[in-house]
Amino acid sequence: MPNDDNRLHDLLEVLSSLGTEASTTERGDLDLLPTAELVRRMNAEDRRVAEAVAERSVEIAAAVDGITARFRRGGRLIYIGAGTAGRVGVLDASECPPTFGTDPSMVIGLIAGGETAIRSAVENAEDDDHAAEASLRGLGLSAEDTVVGISASGRTPYVVGGLAFARGTGALTVAIASNAGSEIGEVADIAIEVVTGPEFISGSTRLKSGTAQKLVVNMLTTLSMIKLGKTYHGVMVDLLATNEKLHARSVRTVTELTGASVDEAAAALAAAEGSVKLAILMLLTGAGAASAANALHEADGILRLAIAAQGERPAPE
Known part of the structure; x- marks a missing residue:
C-alpha cells in the first residue's frame, strides 16, 4: 500500500512542523511530580x-x-x-x-x-x-x-x-x-x-x-x-428571562440602571412584556410601552440613542 504509506509520511511531516504538536523535554517527568507542582505548571502555560x-x-x-x-x-x-x-x-x-x-x-x-x-x-x-x-x-x-x-x-x-x-x-x-x-x-x-x-x-x-x-x-x-446596542453601561439589556434566575437578574438590572424600586421594576418589566431594554427606557423617560417601543425601533435598538431621543426625565429630589 505505497499510496497509504506516502500519505502517512506526508501527514507525519506536516504534524512535526506544527507548534501545537511539539513536545518539550521538561515535560517528561509530569507523572512523577506532586499535584501542586502540576497545577502550577499547567496554570503557567495557560497564562x-x-x-x-x-x-x-x-x-x-x-x-x-x-x-x-x-x-x-x-x-x-x-x-x-x-x-x-x-x-x-x-x-x-x-x-x-x-x-x-x-x-x-x-x-x-x-x-x-x-x-x-x-x-x-x-x-x-x-x-x-x-x-x-x-x-x-x-x-x-x-x-x-x-x-x-x-x-x-x-x-x-x-x-x-x-x-x-x-x-x-x-x-x-x-x-x-x-x-x-x-x-x-x-x-x-x-x-x-x-x-x-x-x-x-x-x-x-x-x-x-x-x-x-x-x-x-x-x-x-x-x-x-x-x-449593536445589546448592552448599556456594560450590562446585558437584551437578555431573555427564560428561568427564575434570569427573571431576578432582569429585575436587578432594571433597578440598578434606573434607580427604581423592585416593585416598580417588576411592573415595568410586565408592561414591557419582559423586555429589560424597554422597561429601562420607560422608567428613565416616562414613556409608555408603545411610545418607548417605537423610540427603540427608530434608534435601531440602541438604548442610549432612544433615551436621548425621548429625553431622560429628571431624577426625583
Missing part, C-alpha cells in the same frame, strides 16, 4: 494564552467590525469546526440567544459529524472537505454572512473546504488557528492565528488551543453585540 490572543488584537478588531456590519444588514455569523474547535463554536452560538436576545438563526455553530459530534467523537468527519460546504449550502449562505472557521492545526479539511466555499459566495471569511502560516488563514479574508505553542500534554489541543479559541469567539460575539 500565556491571553498574551497570545492580545497579539492578534488588530485582526480580531477587523473581524468584529466586519461581523457587525453584516449583522446590521441582516447577515449571520456561522462557525465551522471539528472536535473541540467545533464545540467551541456551537457553545458560543448557543449562548447568544439567552445572553443577547438574538434569534437562534443569527449565530450558528456547525460541527463536523453533526449533532452527535457535540458529545461524542465522530471518526473521520473532519477529513470530509465537502461536508461543511453542503451544510452552508443548506443554510442558503450569502455575501451578507460571515463564516468563521476554527482549527487548532489550521489544516482541518472540513474547515478548509467550508471556508473556500464561503469565500466563493462573497461571505466574509475568518480563520481562527493556533499555528502561524495556517492553511485556513491563507483561505480566509482575515486570519486570527493565535500561536499558543506546545500543549501541556503534547498534541492535546483541547487545552491552550481550545482556551484561545474560546477567548477569541467570546470577543467576536460579545463585542459585535455591544456595537
Whole structure:
C-alpha cells in the first residue's frame, strides 16, 4: 500500500512542523511530580494564552467590525469546526440567544459529524472537505454572512473546504488557528492565528488551543453585540428571562440602571412584556410601552440613542 504509506509520511511531516504538536523535554517527568507542582505548571502555560490572543488584537478588531456590519444588514455569523474547535463554536452560538436576545438563526455553530459530534467523537468527519460546504449550502449562505472557521492545526479539511466555499459566495471569511502560516488563514479574508505553542500534554489541543479559541469567539460575539446596542453601561439589556434566575437578574438590572424600586421594576418589566431594554427606557423617560417601543425601533435598538431621543426625565429630589 505505497499510496497509504506516502500519505502517512506526508501527514507525519506536516504534524512535526506544527507548534501545537511539539513536545518539550521538561515535560517528561509530569507523572512523577506532586499535584501542586502540576497545577502550577499547567496554570503557567495557560497564562500565556491571553498574551497570545492580545497579539492578534488588530485582526480580531477587523473581524468584529466586519461581523457587525453584516449583522446590521441582516447577515449571520456561522462557525465551522471539528472536535473541540467545533464545540467551541456551537457553545458560543448557543449562548447568544439567552445572553443577547438574538434569534437562534443569527449565530450558528456547525460541527463536523453533526449533532452527535457535540458529545461524542465522530471518526473521520473532519477529513470530509465537502461536508461543511453542503451544510452552508443548506443554510442558503450569502455575501451578507460571515463564516468563521476554527482549527487548532489550521489544516482541518472540513474547515478548509467550508471556508473556500464561503469565500466563493462573497461571505466574509475568518480563520481562527493556533499555528502561524495556517492553511485556513491563507483561505480566509482575515486570519486570527493565535500561536499558543506546545500543549501541556503534547498534541492535546483541547487545552491552550481550545482556551484561545474560546477567548477569541467570546470577543467576536460579545463585542459585535455591544456595537449593536445589546448592552448599556456594560450590562446585558437584551437578555431573555427564560428561568427564575434570569427573571431576578432582569429585575436587578432594571433597578440598578434606573434607580427604581423592585416593585416598580417588576411592573415595568410586565408592561414591557419582559423586555429589560424597554422597561429601562420607560422608567428613565416616562414613556409608555408603545411610545418607548417605537423610540427603540427608530434608534435601531440602541438604548442610549432612544433615551436621548425621548429625553431622560429628571431624577426625583
